[in-house]
Amino acid sequence: MSAPISANVGTALLKGVLSPAVTPFKADLSPDTARFSRHCTWLLEHGCAGLAVFGTNSEANSLSVGERMDLLEGLVASGVPAARLMPGTGCCALEDSVRLTAHATGLGCAGSLMLPPFYYKGVPEEGLFRSYSEIIQRVAHPAMKIYLYHIPPVSQVAITRSLVERLLKAYPETVVGVKDSSGDWQNTLGFLEYAKEGFQVFAGSETFLLQNMRHGGVGCITAGANVNPGQIHEVYRRWQEPEADALQAGIDKIREILQAHGPMIGTLKAVIAAYANDPAWKTVRPPLVEAGPAQAEALLQDLRAAGFTMPGLV
């Protein structure tokens, strides 16, 4: 049923469950490196193969280039191995994407998860190809590995299959995978056609993890892994076993609860705040708004009723 993943893109590539780690802020809204490192360490100790720091659910686009670089350096300095990091580095401005990608690559990160420039809408594929091309040529680092980030509900700028084909042809050693956050399984199946050539397809939600593994994908990069990494990792680890469907149903149930109580970032932070007994975690940056007390309480009640835990935190 599943296509084996050839290893022609190298053996150091991450696969499994990656978390777009949420970013904690202090009361003055500055990034909180100490809490960030603690959370990232907990994630790696509880099922995450890697961390897609500075993703959509990390509020990365609410951070400046300097803030992202400082946080990443702080994370590595705290002992989180760079080889387990896949930071988001795609910005609207060419120079910003180049700086962040060069910085992440230079630190030894496993790869960069790269949004297309997302301010201008309806741009031609040629323009997006040139954008990725310019970044790759300017960074010009042999260790650079780029994952394309397809998240049309937010970016409104799509990574099409024909764009993937052009980039794979032009930069086969550099463009190594995609995260599909379209929420459209048919679209993921389209990307999976390149999997047999070693192209790494990550589902953008644990909802599609088992399906993705069965069709040649390599795992998922999912917001839910911020709070439920262990259970999600079990689906990844045991996807070929008879229990796989039951395990998938278990993580689907938690995901449904997480999505039922307001926008995901506020929800994830409310859950961490509660289970780590650390209210400071609730803070989000504008334009987002933190989960309110009633909203958080209803969410936590549903999670407790479903037997949800965050081992090692409480």
Added chain:
Amino acid sequence: MSAPISANVGTALLKGVLSPAVTPFKADLSPDTARFSRHCTWLLEHGCAGLAVFGTNSEANSLSVGERMDLLEGLVASGVPAARLMPGTGCCALEDSVRLTAHATGLGCAGSLMLPPFYYKGVPEEGLFRSYSEIIQRVAHPAMKIYLYHIPPVSQVAITRSLVERLLKAYPETVVGVKDSSGDWQNTLGFLEYAKEGFQVFAGSETFLLQNMRHGGVGCITAGANVNPGQIHEVYRRWQEPEADALQAGIDKIREILQAHGPMIGTLKAVIAAYANDPAWKTVRPPLVEAGPAQAEALLQDLRAAGFTMPGLV
């Protein structure tokens, strides 16, 4: 018919025709300060009351914070008065918007044209209010003047009337106007209800200039003014004269031609390249793509047939 504009927000505010000046790039895609200053000077000498540099049509979101600050300083150093500038300063990241707004205000710019943070979609009004609030409180400069930038077709994040009301109530000395690039005249009429309190409403296209003036607006901030500032200024200058409708029809005709030949930024740069006899002007930054030769030729033929000129360039 028209409501007079009271002056309770100060007399140094810009009104009339403002151009979101297009940004020239060198062959290596770096910003070209010399060409930029020449173009801006030409605009001010040929009908523009001010320059909304770093707008959507300036490819501002394809520029880093440092590139914008360098260009702005270069412009002022070249002799363009800061008092005639209204740079775009709204970014996704709080820190970036604060830096750019503080920089523009410190240089003596007339105001800042501020996009809402535009990565996250469907954010609550409360989050947008907090975003503008944080910027205003962090810049904390008495001379700071903010124009809200409503351009939902691109930003996908709207400036609603209730957001305007909250901001006007909280920051009456700072939030002084809006640019409405919705393309929806009914929406502009909604903003114009605040005009009698001194709130400055700029139409986002010359198409709505005469209507806007007749309903209490103060002018337009329009891409078309990059190439046709003089004719557009005539509509502004003579809006109360019997010829106004005929003058408006004249600028509508040129605008139609500009819009009929592909995306606006490539079009504007192709026109400047041709009339200034300076092919380097054609360059755009990815993800945009420059106008092709056939496209440019068809455009220029239509413009010539309509009697279009750029005085002082050819």
